[in-house]
Amino acid sequence: MTVSRSICFGFLAVITVGTILLMMPFSTSSGMWNNPIVALFTATSAVCVTGLAVEDTGTYFSFWGQLFLLMLVQIGGLGYMTANTFLLLLLGRRFSLKDKIAIQQSLDRPGIHGSTQILRSIIALTAVMEITGILVLLPIFNADYGFNQGLWLAVFHSINSWNNAGFSLFPDSYIRYQFYLPLVIPVSALIILGGIGYPVIFEMYLWMRDRLLKKPYRTVFSLNFKVATSTTLALLVIGTIAFLFIELRNPETFGTVNFGNQLVLAWFQSVTTRTAGFNSIDIGQMTTAGLFLTIALMFIGASPGGTGGGIKTTTARVLANCTKAILQGKEDVEMYQRQVPISLILKAIGVVVGSTVTVILATILMSVTDPSVNFIKIFFEVVSAFATVGLSTGITASVSASGKLILIVTMFVGRVGILLLMAALLGDPRPRAIRYPEENLLVG
Amino acid sequence: MTVSRSICFGFLAVITVGTILLMMPFSTSSGMWNNPIVALFTATSAVCVTGLAVEDTGTYFSFWGQLFLLMLVQIGGLGYMTANTFLLLLLGRRFSLKDKIAIQQSLDRPGIHGSTQILRSIIALTAVMEITGILVLLPIFNADYGFNQGLWLAVFHSINSWNNAGFSLFPDSYIRYQFYLPLVIPVSALIILGGIGYPVIFEMYLWMRDRLLKKPYRTVFSLNFKVATSTTLALLVIGTIAFLFIELRNPETFGTVNFGNQLVLAWFQSVTTRTAGFNSIDIGQMTTAGLFLTIALMFIGASPGGTGGGIKTTTARVLANCTKAILQGKEDVEMYQRQVPISLILKAIGVVVGSTVTVILATILMSVTDPSVNFIKIFFEVVSAFATVGLSTGITASVSASGKLILIVTMFVGRVGILLLMAALLGDPRPRAIRYPEENLLVG
Numbered sequence A, B: 001m002t003v004s005r006s007i008c009f010g011f012l013a014v015i016t017v018g019t020i021l022l023m024m025p026f027s028t029s030s031g032m033w034n035n036p037i038v039a040l041f042t043a044t045s046a047v048c049v050t051g052l053a054v055e056d057t058g059t060y061f062s063f064w065g066q067l068f069l070l071m072l073v074q075i076g077g078l079g080y081m082t083a084n085t086f087l088l089l090l091l092g093r094r095f096s097l098k099d100k101i102a103i104q105q106s107l108d109r110p111g112i113h114g115s116t117q118i119l120r121s122i123i124a125l126t127a128v129m130e131i132t133g134i135l136v137l138l139p140i141f142n143a144d145y146g147f148n149q150g151l152w153l154a155v156f157h158s159i160n161s162w163n164n165a166g167f168s169l170f171p172d173s174y175i176r177y178q179f180y181l182p183l184v185i186p187v188s189a190l191i192i193l194g195g196i197g198y199p200v201i202f203e204m205y206l207w208m209r210d211r212l213l214k215k216p217y218r219t220v221f222s223l224n225f226k227v228a229t230s231t232t233l234a235l236l237v238i239g240t241i242a243f244l245f246i247e248l249r250n251p252e253t254f255g256t257v258n259f260g261n262q263l264v265l266a267w268f269q270s271v272t273t274r275t276a277g278f279n280s281i282d283i284g285q286m287t288t289a290g291l292f293l294t295i296a297l298m299f300i301g302a303s304p305g306g307t308g309g310g311i312k313t314t315t316a317r318v319l320a321n322c323t324k325a326i327l328q329g330k331e332d333v334e335m336y337q338r339q340v341p342i343s344l345i346l347k348a349i350g351v352v353v354g355s356t357v358t359v360i361l362a363t364i365l366m367s368v369t370d371p372s373v374n375f376i377k378i379f380f381e382v383v384s385a386f387a388t389v390g391l392s393t394g395i396t397a398s399v400s401a402s403g404k405l406i407l408i409v410t411m412f413v414g415r416v417g418i419l420l421l422m423a424a425l426l427g428d429p430r431p432r433a434i435r436y437p438e439e440n441l442l443v444g
């Protein structure tokens, strides 16, 4: 499969170059050659926009090291968003004429010509978002750290927010700004928009343009738009309420502040599980229930065509609607007056089965290599790596070298494996030479 | 839905009667009225053939209490096996003419007349298996505990093994016989046969009969037979090897004995996750990796039409084959030269989604009600309750009353909810009034 192979090799090549750059003496603040495992881990974490770190980014790496890391994040995030969007187009082309028309309608341009347009449009969107982020963050960091350092902080954190990468130059991530709405709101917006994906933002843009120009026709939103926005919204709200309820009495996180501030903390914790990886509370101090909820939300993750990870909101929604259909005694799975094709259901199953097997294997292996670490911390770190979230209970820096290698592989599989599964049906469509008779079977 | 409602009410009625009986003073060895939560927990655990216990069965309950418990196990196990088998028949009738023919071929009888036959056949099978178990176990327990107590021990443990219920009159379950093959082998056989289900055993019986009578035609095994046997075998072998590998250096479980004995322990640990719930090692002393592997194996559980729980081997296999299909770029899911119908795929998704949501909710709730308990022990106990396994790290007796209530609900949902999901498509098949156009969507 050409598509899969180029995706795989592309990621590997960027990680290799990144590792070499981060190993150089000018990349570390100590001026010494970097530890190869630290370099490999950081490069993988950056290219997969995970944000897990074995060393404190702000003090361990020199300015050059931080710049390389930021470039790797940018390449990783942009590459994933682009690959993901093109796969949607290719899938559309292969599967459904109707869908193809819908996409081309929204792009106003037919055929292959659209691809260059889309690439340009994605780059433009990224630039607009990141520059807006820099302009909003600059005054805050300028006031606290002066212009030079403030600018670098704004650039670094804006790019990391839009790409859902989660590296921070502050050792405590955003805990120092945990109640400061002028930072919490724009960072949340960048994370959510980056995670909801290019196709959704593009449709939103078209809708707004048409409304402003008072076009006579009504915009038809795609199924992807409806599912991604409604599921993201639902997860954000449910997450906020659940975190509030669970952590309400934990003095180490929410317990000692007033209700308004608790709401801000719960909201940001809910947002960051859309695989951003920044944190405004100490994750290591959360209750067990809070950690487990975070694990579940991280596993679902962001929406396709964006920079976030996880099995994706749409995947979860397809499976939820399958369940709903079976409970209602229907054999057709529907979503917003659309029939869900069987190929999509199979793909959703493939993504979840592949993800579950990867997480279970990585968790068991890490429990073997690091037997003294508390189980939920291992489970948390594995899901965080797999869904390219980057939240950490603090064990990543201290686990054994084997444990770190397991996390490296998990991050790579979580990012590239999911793309490959998406691309799976793009290969030569096999002719259905044999069609076997159906036979029933008990399940459950 | 008549079928679902009668299943649900049937289980509730038996649990209610059981709770009342177990509350009576003559049911406890102290001769006092029983604690209602203990009675409710034990009755639910018995009817759902789970085997989780809040008190030591052998000392806390009087002979009468133990007898009631055994009767509840027998009713629960037989009821589940029968309901499950009839659902397979009904499903066969509704969905597939071919399947209907296959089932009727194997029963040699058409139409409704088959039902009474099947019920009789299930009862006969249960009697044969349990009596065989008693006869094999009696000499062992007779030698160690005398005839009277030995007979009761043999009856109690044989019925609990065949029904995959896992209650033991020994406080340490089978640890005292952990290397004793004359006990380990027949108990393993009862557990595996009880868990593999009536339809499989019946087909096995027909095949043997035909071979003995030298019938000219070749028996055609059903898809259910092939999937249940091959998946069960694969899980048993993989489980044994994995437990051996993981627990090899743990002095509290396998570490200090020779390789032959390690193999026996690993084998029994693998067998018991087919939801029997007996244990021959101290579960609370297993490594984290071993506990997590046990959780994964318990969640998959046994085969349909048997006494075991979990999402079932066939469900796991349907989803695995969906994943295989999508990786091979196919849109048809095949199994042993049979096409898997979409209704079956939806049902498998429904079972897994429902199970996962139940386990996650119960785990989060129990982490809130019992925050001081180690997370993996809560997760383990919840999955053990849900998949009606009955293995315990030892926390069930000590968790709060709310925690016990959560486990009670989890056991009930794990047993009845799965049956209801199976029965879901049996309701009035809704006419497909509207069929919406298909639209694609990105997943993963």
Ligand SMILES: [K+]
Pocket (backbone or CB within 6 Å): A049, A050, A051, A164, A165, A166, A275, A276, A277, A388, A389, A390
């Ligand atoms: K991230």
Ligand SMILES: [K+]
Pocket (backbone or CB within 6 Å): B049, B050, B051, B164, B165, B166, B275, B276, B277, B388, B389, B390
């Ligand atoms: K059991």
